[in-house]
Amino acid sequence: MITLIIDISGNHLPAVSMELAALxxxxxxxxxxxxxxxxxxxxxxxxxxxxxxxxxxxxxGLVCTPEEHSAMAVATALKDVLSAEAARYLLLPHTPWAMEVAPALAVVLGLPTISCVTEYDTETATFFRSAGGGTSRLHTKAPQGGVVTLQPGAISPAPEADAPGTVTVRPLPVPPGAVRIQSTSAREKGSAALAGARVVVSVGRGIKAREHLPLFHRFADALPGAAKACSRPLVDMGWMPYPCQVGITGTSVSADLYIALGISGSTQHLAGIPQSTTVVSVNQDPDAAIHAVSDLIIEADLLPFMEATLVLMAEK
Structure with a gap:
């Protein structure tokens, strides 16, 4: 049996849920x-x-409070349920919480783990995942089953079903474990919305200085429904929050339109945008690596470009 494991926080399923269904x-x-x-x-x-x-x-549906328990305690509680389902393949999203639960499930069920999967080939029964900061692609087979985490945004979501599936709901008692959660606190949100955004405007080191970021924000705000993102260097410098980071160590996006402003295009960053339909790059370096994956290349100085574009948009 193939079993999807999805944790829900709040009133909505994570955007990656239907991507798990597709896998x-x-x-x-x-x-x-x-x-x-x-x-x-x-x-x-x-x-x-x-x-x-x-x-x-x-x-x-298993009603519980997973945030009050350790990953191993939750995995132990799920063991009997999964054994009853005769689950061979467990599919989870590659999110911070699932990255803790997945290896714990692998331990209690005696299954191998395949993390951060980006593709599955039905012809060869092969999972693909990135390694080495996006510089390598690993091919993995697990004919006897395994615990698989899927990189959000890596594959297109499954289409809506013609008829609903059956639903059963019951409580999931979670036994106390050796590790107990004393408290939790919410961090700044953004990555979930970014992963599901149809239009993403992303900024890189080409912005040159932190004081130029308000211009970027005005540019992104001028595009209806656009989500704001950035490359890793801006997060490392503290200019943008981590949930905005796109790339192998951030969020993968599958936008209809991805606009890269002043981003050179490291392999780590490009690993986060392969599912985007149209990529537009704005960079004054004609040899910028991101141009190789762009549908539209604009060779221009970033700041004057954004200012001029805002003027044109205001006129229209």
């Missing part, structure tokens, strides 16, 4: 073992209904 459908073409889903969290009942309706997959 499960591909994997099922190879082993034909069937697909189920587990949605767990305080709002698991709501999340299970949402996912079953969208995906058409049989879904079990």
């Amino acid at each position: 499960a459908l591909r994997l099922n073409k190879t082993n034909k073992s069937g697909i189920t889903a587990l949605v767990y969290g305080k709002e698991a009942a709501l999340g299970a209904r949402q996912f079953a309706e969208a995906s058409g997959i049989k879904t079990l």
Whole structure:
């Protein structure tokens, strides 16, 4: 059995949920073992209904408070459920919480782990994942099953199902573990919205100075519905928050339009944008690596370009 494991926080499923469904459908073409889903969290009942309706997959909602327990405690609680489902492949999103739960599940179930998967080939039954900061692509097979985490934004989401899947809801008792969570605090949000954005405007070191960032913000705000992003150097310098970072160590985006402003295009950054439909790069360096993956190249000094574009947009 292929089992998707999705944690819900708040009232909405993570954007990557239907991408997991797409991966499960591909994997099922190879082993034909069937697909189920587990949605767990305080709002698991709501999340299970949402996912079953969208995906058409049989879904079990497990009501619990995972933020109050360690990853190993949650994995131990899930063990009996997963054993009853005869789960061979467990699919989770490659998110901070799942990155803790996935290896814990691998330990309690005795399965291998394949992390940060970006593609699955049905012809060869091969998982693909990036390594070495995006400089290498690893090919991995797991014919006996495994715990797989999917990089958000790496593959296109599954289409809406014609009919909903069945839904069952029950509590998930989580036993106390050796590690107990004393408190939790919310950090600045942004990466979830970025991963699902249709238009992304991203800025890099070509902005030259922190005091020029207000111009970038005005430029991005002028595009309706655009999400703001950046390359890693701006996060490292403290100019932009981490949830805005695009790349192998940040968020992968699958936007209809990705505008790269003053971004040279390191392999680490390019690893985060391969699923974007149209890439526009603005860079005065004609040899910038990002030009090789761009659909439209604008060789221009970034600051005058943004200022002139804002004037033209205001006139229209």
